[in-house]
Amino acid sequence: xxxxxxxxxxxxxxxxxxxxxxxxxxxxxxxxxxxxxxxxxxxxxxxxxxxxxxxxxxxxxxxxxxxxxxxxxxxxxxxxxxxxxxxxxxxxxxxxxxxxxxxxxxxxxxxxxxxx
Amino acid sequence: xxxxxxxxxxxxxxxxxxxxxxxxxxxxxxxxxxxxxxxxxxxxxxxxxxxxxxxxxxxxxxxxxxxxxxxxxxxxxxxxxxxxxxxxxxxxxxxxxxxxxxxxxxxxxxxxxxxx
DNA sequence: TAAAAACGATACGCGTTCGTAACGAGATTG
DNA sequence: CAATCTCGTTACGAACGCGTATCGTTTTTA
Numbered sequence: 001x002x003x004x005x006x007x008x009x010x011x012x013x014x015x016x017x018x019x020x021x022x023x024x025x026x027x028x029x030x031x032x033x034x035x036x037x038x039x040x041x042x043x044x045x046x047x048x049x050x051x052x053x054x055x056x057x058x059x060x061x062x063x064x065x066x067x068x069x070x071x072x073x074x075x076x077x078x079x080x081x082x083x084x085x086x087x088x089x090x091x092x093x094x095x096x097x098x099x100x101x102x103x104x105x106x107x108x109x110x111x112x113x114x115x116x
Numbered sequence: 117x118x119x120x121x122x123x124x125x126x127x128x129x130x131x132x133x134x135x136x137x138x139x140x141x142x143x144x145x146x147x148x149x150x151x152x153x154x155x156x157x158x159x160x161x162x163x164x165x166x167x168x169x170x171x172x173x174x175x176x177x178x179x180x181x182x183x184x185x186x187x188x189x190x191x192x193x194x195x196x197x198x199x200x201x202x203x204x205x206x207x208x209x210x211x212x213x214x215x216x217x218x219x220x221x222x223x224x225x226x227x228x229x230x231x232x
Numbered sequence: 233t234a235a236a237a238a239c240g241a242t243a244c245g246c247g248t249t250c251g252t253a254a255c256g257a258g259a260t261t262g
Numbered sequence: 263c264a265a266t267c268t269c270g271t272t273a274c275g276a277a278c279g280c281g282t283a284t285c286g287t288t289t290t291t292a
Binding site for chain 4: 144164165166176177179180200201202203204
């Protein structure tokens with residue numbers, strides 16, 4: 001429905017979550033990589049390189065590289081599209097689910113602990 | 117005070133904010149750089165390289181490089197400590213304030229738009 | 233079926249970041 | 263004073279990411 005959140009509350013929560021994530025030695029993902037990962041997990045597929053490229057407004061090679069990185073971390077997986085073999089479908093993995101789950105709990109905890 | 121936020125709501129908001137940020141062509145900061153920036157703006161100073169290094173649990177050169185990057189973007193500024201000239205104080209700037217303000221509004225908007 | 237378009241990956245040159253180790257400047261200690 | 267410690271930076275070689283241009287494959291079009 002929508003959650004009331006002042007800009008300052010948002011920053012306070014974000015700060016706690018970001019610091020906590022770095023401190024825990026989580027992979028140092030760039031904003032692009034994180035956005036791509038979240039997109040794959042939080043929106044309905046199928047997710048193609050071209051689609052992600054358009055949605056994020058970045059070049060296709062940038063998407064390919066982000067997927068390369070996230071694949072090495074086993075947070076997403078490539079699967080060729082049987083219907084159109086030119087396409088590659090970006091799929092979720094167990095590790096990616098766990099990573100985002102942990103991250104979301106950090107944010108939720110940060111929200112609970114927020115004072116601003 | 118604390119804000120009630122389920123893990124799924126947190127992810128939903130984060131996804132909208134992250135995608136929006138990338139789409140707007142905001143600087144592609146790494147998790148470390150973002151955490152350092154937020155730390156400088158959201159917690160009381162003075163902020164030194166050593167202090168930030170310990171707080172984030174990363175090496176001092178990594179902090180120096182993050183400050184290099186954020187300095188080029190004019191989001192933070194170095195100032196030598198008059199009391200101990202070995203130390204460098206990391207200070208806020210107008211540009212940094214504006215950047216975080218905009219980002220926080222993206223998050224707040226994402227929270228309002230969230231449905232999960 | 234031949235030509236054109238679409239898809240994702242790769243090549244390239246450049247800039248950034250990494251961790252470890254060493255460095256110079258400044259402060260502290262004996 | 264000189265030796266030592268602390269602070270932040272720099273040096274180094276390796277890894278990664280960027281955008282543009284191009285490639286090979288597959289699909290669509292004429």
